Amino acid sequence: MDDSLEKPSSLFPKTPLTDEAPEDDEQLSDEEDGGLDWTKLLPPSARPIIPRRGEKEFEPRSGGGTNLQLHVLDRSRLAMFDTLRATRTISSKAVSYAVWHPDISRSHVTVARGIHFSNMGHSAPRSVQGEDGTSKMQRRLELLPEEAIYLIERGSVFCWKKSDLEFGELPGLSDVSGTPMTVQQAFSEMIGKEDLTIEKFQVYAYLKRLGYVVTRTDPPDSYYPIPPNLSVSKTTPIMQRIKTLFASWMSTLVQAVAPAFNWWKPVSLSHWLHHDKKYLSLFQSMRFIPSGHSTLPTIQSNVTTPYRIFYNVYKPSTPFKKSAPPPPDFQLVVVNARTAPMPSLQELSDLFDILPEAPLPTPRQRRPPTCAANNAPATPPTRETPARIASSPLAEKSLVRRMFPWLFFATPPAPPMPARRPNPFMALKSGKKIVIVAAVDSSNTSFFRFSQGEFTEWPMV
Template identity: 55%
Template sequence: MYTSHTKRSRKIGTVRPVIPKRGEKDFEPAPGGGSGLQVHVLDRARAAMFDALRADRTISSKSASYGIWYPGISRVHVTVARGIHFSVMGHSAARPTHTENGSSKLQKRLELLPEEALYLIERGALFCWKDIQADLTGLGDVEGSPMSVQQAFAEIVGKEDLTLEKYQVFAYLRRLGYVVTRTDPPSPSYPVPPPRLANGGVPFTFFRRLSSIFSLFSTRLVRFWRGTLNWWRPLRISRWIHHNKSYGEVFKSLRIIPTGHSVAPHSSCVTPVAPSSPYKIFYNMYKPSTNFRKTSPPQPDFQIVVVDARTAFVPSLYEMTELFSVLPETPPPLPRKRGAPPGVQPPPAAATSPAHTSTFRRLFLWLLPSLTPPPTSSQQRPHPFAALKAGKKNIVIAAVDSGNISFFRFSQGAFEEWPTL
């Protein structure tokens, strides 16, 4: 009997805490308290939640990291980095260190932002001490216990513009596998994405500029030649005699109300957007499938604004315009590839491949691309409804209501660019 009880207690002690499964209630609360079965089900669910909170968190010593919190610079210096978290978290910063002869030199070290350090402390993956002067490599290297979760929240929240709502959004997205970084670098050593180029990310070279000049010249020449010979479209000819006589300008002049995001919204106030507006981009977010490099992060998939739902109002038109003014335009979604119907053979490929094209023809195609006929498999035009649904610019607003996070995506569409609608 004693042996069986010992085995049973040892087995119970090694079981890891399990988060209870949550779902929809099977009944509505009754005025009189409900039946005995309903009370029993509620008590059992409540007890399971308390058991999960009462369980001790355990972590292997092989995956525990150690760090030191410096309130003066609002950073955690990671002395021992273990685990997979540091592949997307933390950055290298040069800090002055004192040598034995009294001189100081710059030495790079791994540092965590306040939200990154708090996230690892809450997970139990980081043991952090507050502002100690020691070469920390383990629990036995320093007197005293590390910071608790409660002390970490009291010490870290409020540093470097970190509010409780912004940390809750950061922790929620990190648990889902997303990579979250700051949009505005808090220090010069913090890595940021490269600036977006106007030509879609391709740097302008000498040959590219020369090709664009020849392409523009040849396009104007072809348009002039075709326009003078096409007698069924008189605007092609009259636009050279009268100003603004193209089809786009004529349809634009017929509009009663001006459209387009280039038209600034009218406001009677001098500054329609208050300086203390909460709608400012704070986080860059990357999908888990993104090839993310911590030293050179790519362009983010989404940019997030975090607001407190209890104090922030619905964003006004001027606040949304201010947000969209700093965002780049995204290309329209590609049309879906439709395969050939069953029983229909695809057309044969061209006999002449680019590798067998003569040098003169390749030079001619490079200098005068507009005079060449379009390829047989030209890219399809994107669907207008899909492009309007996706929008040209997108922003995600995370509204936090006492811990409950709701994400709203706002997009900027351009209806005037699709005259077929």
């Protein structure tokens, strides 16, 4: 046992903490149930790091620990507080600078450094006062509130708040156009602007740390770039078009020609056409009850719902261009789990009505059948004489083909392989419309996927 710990005292030792690894590495463990040993951190003057987890040196007792155990706990607790109080440092060569304008709820980036602005921020024209007193339009890079808070919190942007005070008379402050903002001030002033809530920012920051590209679905201004529409144009059959044009008398004609419908015998078999009945036609004739999402009644309600699409999410592997964003991979709804109830069928239907249809899942590519000749062992090449090559059957066939070309017909090309139909079960599982709901419960985010599928669109045979 360490001699300095045999006589515990209430004072913290003055010796600086070092990050030297212990001699016995076998006692360290990466198990999650172990506690952090904060005494293994660097001193507060250096940059703090997260230590490895270690095993506890004692088990809790019902009557309380000994003085030595309490001293070890106090020592670790003080080391933890000293580590958390360490000042975060950033490099002046990598930090960007921005100015927060409360009147327009935007942060003007004056100095942009780093790769963050390849998918963050947008260009907007603003009126700038010139030196001669005239105003002119100038495009500048601006950040939304969630983008500015995220960069300020991670230490990539140093933000100032726009102020009307004049600092030009003070030495060294001629280029300053406001007052510096802390992280707490950025949260207090930017949360609540442009429909941004603390839950939406937490989801935004969580996805950005994972590498996703997150943008707004509804543009906050006319200069914000939005992706193109994802709606897939569906071809309507000609008979359905004719039926919609002449729906009034077509229904009367069908009722007059067709026999009376019997609920107990929905399939009517004719004595002359019963041999043409197949499984597909039988299943279609048995679908006499209206079904599908188009049959749901539309309810006009004045109650505001929290289920509104707020973010477009792109995968890290998706090529993204900020000026012309591609169609999003996911569309996200952010709600507060403490106040928002479960979405009703009408709320989900309203979301699916404005969502574009996703493309069908591509079928699996089948490998072409391997020929038996490919599996045969390759024969070693041999050197043949020109006379032997000329007398071979292949040479004779080519010679006769050149002399009498009209005797040989062109070989018809192989018919193309028919395209594989998509698997209906995979299509029903993925759904034709997808929405992601992020429920935030006291900073704990859970993602739920809702998809819309329709069984009547897929013949099961």
